[in-house]
Amino acid sequence: MNDKIIIVTGAFGALGREVARTLETRGARVVRVDAAASAPDGLAGADLVPGIDLTDYAATQAMVAGVVARHGALDALVNIAGGFRWETVSDGEPATWELLHSLNLRTALHACKASLPYLIGREGARIVNIGAAAAAKAAAGMGAYAASKAAVLRLTEALAEETKDRGLNVNAVLPGIIDTPANRADMPDADTSRWVTPQALADVVAFLLSDAARAITGVGIPVTGRL
Secondary structure: OOOOEEEEOOOHHHHHHHHHHHHHOOOOOOEEEOOOOOOOOOOOOOOOEEEOOOHHHHHHHHHHHHHHHHHHOOOOEEEEEOOOOOOOOOOOOOHHHHHHHHHHHHHHHEEEHHHHHHHHOOEEEEEEEOOOHHHHHOOOHHHHHHHHHHHHHHHHHHHHHOOOOOOOEEEEEEEOEEHHHHHHHHHHOOOHHOOOOHHHHHHHHHHHHOOHHOOOOOOOEEOOOOO
16 A cells, blocks of 8 residues: 555544554555544645535535645555434434434545546546445434445445446445444443444455455445454
8 A cells, every 4th residue: 555645534533543644554655534634643744635524515625625635646545534323213303313323424435426537547546435334224213324324335345336337446335333432432342242343344454455355346345343
C-alpha cells in the first residue's frame, strides 16, 4: 500500500482510528475524515479533515475534491461513518429509522458517489464499506439499524456490479459486536473475549484494499469473532 491515498470516514472513532493506523503501518497515506469538529488527542501530524457532514452531498463532493487536489489522486475509500440506536418498533419512533438511514446509508452513498470519478479506471482502486452482521437477520430492537446496514450491503453489491469492468473493486465487511469502550459500557456483563477487536476488523479491511484481494468484489464478509 506504499503511498496509496486512502480516505477513511468516521476516522475519529474507535474503529476508524484503528483502521487508519493499520493502513498507515502498511505504507498508505490516510486522510482521516469525520463529522466531529476536532480530532481526539494523539492524532497530531495526521492528515485530518474534521467537521464534514457526509449526509450533505455537496459537502462530501467538496471534501473529496479537496483531498484529490491536495494529494493528486485517490486510490481507495473506507466508509466507517455511521451510527447505532437500540429501539423496538413498538416503543420506538419512525424518526429513528430515518436517522439511521441517513447516518449509515446516506453517508456511504455520498462518499462512494463523490469518489467514483477519481477511482474508476485507476489501477487497484478499492471501496470498502462497513456493514453489519445484523444485516442478515435483525434481533429485537435492531430493526432500524439492521435495515440501514442491509441497505449498505445492497449498495455495495449494486456498485460492484456497475464497476466490475471499470477497474474498481467494492466490498463490505459485516462485523458482529466490536470491542470498543462504548460497547463495553453498554454491555458491562458481556463476555468481551467473544467480540471482534478493532484490530482484527482493520486487518480484514486492509486485506480487501490490498492486491491480494484483487479477485474479490461485490461481497460482504462476516467478521464476528466467536459470537
